[in-house]
Amino acid sequence: MSAPVREVFDSRVAFAEELSALAREDERIVAVCNDSVGSSNLVQFQKEFPDRLINVGIAEQDMVGVGAGLALSGYIPFVCGASPFLTGRALEQIKADVAYSQSPVVLCGMSPGMAYGELGPTHHSIEDLSWLRAIAGLDVVVPADPAETRSAVRWAAHAARPVFLRVGRFKVPAVTGDRPFTFGAATTLRDGSDVTVVAAGTMVSRALEAAEEAAEQGVSVRVLNMSTIAPLDEDAIRRAMTETRGIVTAEEATTTGGLGAAVAAVVVTERAPVPMRLLGIHREFAPTGTTAFLLEHFGLTAGDIRLAAIGLARTDA
Amino acid sequence: MLVADPRTAAAWRRFRQEFTDAGPERRREMLRERANQSRTTDLHMIGRAGLGHVGGDMSVLDILTTLFFSVLRVDPEKPEWADRDRFVLSKGHTAGALYTTLAAAGFFADAELETFAGPLSALNGHPNRVKVPGVETNTGPLGHGLPVSVGMAVAAKLSGSSRHVYVVLGDGELQEGSNWEAAMTAGHRRLDNLTAIVDRNRLQQGARTEETNTLDPLDDKFRAFGWDVLEVDGHDHLSLYDAFTAPRGDRPTCVIANTVKGRGVSFMEDRVEWHHKVPSTEQIVTATAELAR
Numbered sequence: 127m128s129a130p131v132r133e134v135f136d137s138r139v140a141f142a143e144e145l146s147a148l149a150r151e152d153e154r155i156v157a158v159c160n161d162s163v164g165s166s167n168l169v170q171f172q173k174e175f176p177d178r179l180i181n182v183g184i185a186e187q188d189m190v191g192v193g194a195g196l197a198l199s200g201y202i203p204f205v206c207g208a209s210p211f212l213t214g215r216a217l218e219q220i221k222a223d224v225a226y227s228q229s230p231v232v233l234c235g236m237s238p239g240m241a242y243g244e245l246g247p248t249h250h251s252i253e254d255l256s257w258l259r260a261i262a263g264l265d266v267v268v269p270a271d272p273a274e275t276r277s278a279v280r281w282a283a284h285a286a287r288p289v290f291l292r293v294g295r296f297k298v299p300a301v302t303g304d305r306p307f308t309f310g311a312a313t314t315l316r317d318g319s320d321v322t323v324v325a326a327g328t329m330v331s332r333a334l335e336a337a338e339e340a341a342e343q344g345v346s347v348r349v350l351n352m353s354t355i356a357p358l359d360e361d362a363i364r365r366a367m368t369e370t371r372g373i374v375t376a377e378e379a380t381t382t383g384g385l386g387a388a389v390a391a392v393v394v395t396e397r398a399p400v401p402m403r404l405l406g407i408h409r410e411f412a413p414t415g416t417t418a419f420l421l422e423h424f425g426l427t428a429g430d431i432r433l434a435a436i437g438l439a440r441t442d443a
Numbered sequence: 444m445l446v447a448d449p450r451t452a453a454a455w456r457r458f459r460q461e462f463t464d465a466g467p468e469r470r471r472e473m474l475r476e477r478a479n480q481s482r483t484t485d486l487h488m489i490g491r492a493g494l495g496h497v498g499g500d501m502s503v504l505d506i507l508t509t510l511f512f513s514v515l516r517v518d519p520e521k522p523e524w525a526d527r528d529r530f531v532l533s534k535g536h537t538a539g540a541l542y543t544t545l546a547a548a549g550f551f552a553d554a555e556l557e558t559f560a561g562p563l564s565a566l567n568g569h570p571n572r573v574k575v576p577g578v579e580t581n582t583g584p585l586g587h588g589l590p591v592s593v594g595m596a597v598a599a600k601l602s603g604s605s606r607h608v609y610v611v612l613g614d615g616e617l618q619e620g621s622n623w624e625a626a627m628t629a630g631h632r633r634l635d636n637l638t639a640i641v642d643r644n645r646l647q648q649g650a651r652t653e654e655t656n657t658l659d660p661l662d663d664k665f666r667a668f669g670w671d672v673l674e675v676d677g678h679d680h681l682s683l684y685d686a687f688t689a690p691r692g693d694r695p696t697c698v699i700a701n702t703v704k705g706r707g708v709s710f711m712e713d714r715v716e717w718h719h720k721v722p723s724t725e726q727i728v729t730a731t732a733e734l735a736r
């Protein structure tokens with residue numbers, strides 16, 4: 127079966143447009159970056175608001191600290207850098223200066239997951255969800271497409287607390303339609319009664335494809351877009367446990383502490399846990415390859431999600 | 444792990460001998476020719492792969508060629524030889540320049556370059572020591588090479604080895620604070636067996652360094668951290684050779700190599716957009732012709 131060709135989008139474009147729109151409305155909005163004006167799509171922002179783009183150069187720890195200082199002085203900083211360097215390099219600044227200090231910084235992890243493909247594991251940001259979910263007081267948001275990115279950017283600007291926003295570069299189809307981002311709430315993109323797939327980011331469109339294919343094989347799959355990873359919508363997980371018979375999680379991140387681990391922590395503490403499959407990257411540095419190649423390498427295609435879902439439906443039948 | 448190519452390694456050994464025996468003019472010519480061959484190879488490799496950091500590669504290739512073809516005490520056929528000099532490319536995004544140089548010295552076969560950035564290739568967009576002989580530590584995130592090199596220099600001191608540690612840093616890279624922590628440690632410990640080479644092309648990814656976050660006066664900064672500083676033309680092979688081999692005082696040495704990003708290809712020189720733009724087939728033809736002159 128060949129899937130119909132669908133238009134796909136880089137969410138950084140929507141991110142940058144919405145950020146500029148917000149900046150026009152509210153002069154407290156500023157951007158901080160690390161020599162990443164181009165890769166964070168801030169060229170237009172820089173043209174329009176040259177004074178409100180603070181480029182600290184290649185210095186991520188400085189960048190996050192500067193962001194915290196701006197936030198503590200009444201500004202609304204969007205701190206933008208390639209996700210691996212923003213989160214990995216400045217992790218302690220994120221913990222101490224942003225989360226622990228409760229300074230309302232919006233951390234924008236650009237080109238996350240394995241979007242940098244052949245640039246390799248140093249440039250992949252697959253550990254970010256594990257790292258950041260471990261930090262108290264930090265909201266972790268992973269929009270699934272440009273529309274949701276746009277609405278999450280707008281929400282974050284007014285959230286008045288520490289937020290991490292994962293801004294996708296790997297092109298994905300539009301999946302959220304006109305449902306706006308709702309902080310802390312999973313959205314049911316497709317209902318189903320046998321198995322639930324809980325997906326985030328790039329995996330959401332693949333989960334929907336998987337559900338469609340599974341239906342043709344007689345398996346009814348519910349698809350949840352879990353765009354807030356922390357705090358997690360635990361009620362949606364509990365409903366999935368009672369209304370379906372198993373849960374598959376799918377994320378372009380490590381399974382050691384990201385979405386899958388978060389969902390599992392809810393599942394195992396309930397009286398009647400359901401079987402689960404955690405799709406993601408498990409303790410392996412990626413070999414060389416494009417993003418699409420690596421997603422296949424790590425079992426993150428629609429076909430892999432479908433097989434996991436059908437597997438769960440059949441074990442339990 | 445890739446393996447050495449004995450024939451190329453033998454040719455490299457002959458080159459090193461001829462260089463030792465040659466006078467200044469011949470030496471200059473040998474290194475210039477060698478570096479430009481690597482430039483051409485690199486351009487084709489990047490064109491084939493559809494990715495790479497061409498501007499920084501062209502900028503650093505005279506430094507890498509001078510090191511590997513006239514200075515470093517290494518053996519391509521014994522990449523793990525304990526007393527070898529250590530070379531660290533801290534600006535790991537210019538892996539292409541390192542790969543073409545290592546292949547030219549016989550650390551692995553030229554044919555491997557065709558796999559650059561391809562599925563499952565050992566030659567990733569950033570160098571991986573687990574797969575590529577001659578790579579001493581994995582780089583890519585900027586600001587890591589100098590601290591690791593300081594560790595290698597301290598280790599050489601601890602074990603009484605005379606090996607020398609060379610590390611190449613980007614100038615934009617120096618905005619990372621980790622460099623200055625390491626510079627302080629090296630100065631404090633008087634690591635005379637450490638040479639840091641700054642590829643001072645005055646451009647970073649998106650703009651000029653001095654317009655982004657000022658580095659000048661760079662020489663004074665290193666001096667203040669306890670280093671000796673030499674400033675040279677980073678495309679003049681003999682000046683580089685002299686700076687790399689000059690007798691050392693009792694402190695680490697920083698060689699500020701003034702370079703041009705995109706060097707050797709007229710339409711790339713000093714142009715920020717060539718940081719990681721990929722040249723078209725026609726542009727590669729033009730560039731190759733320029734480099735053959």
Ligand SMILES: Cc1ncc(C[n+]2csc(CCOP(=O)(O)OP(=O)(O)O)c2C)c(N)n1
Binds near residue numbers: 211498499585642
């Ligand atoms: C920690 C970190 N932040 C950002 C980057 C993205 N990046 C790759 S190359 C580069 C510019 C490097 O400039 P410079 O050190 O001057 O090297 P050159 O101009 O010689 O290529 C940047 C910002 C990175 N690789 N690592």
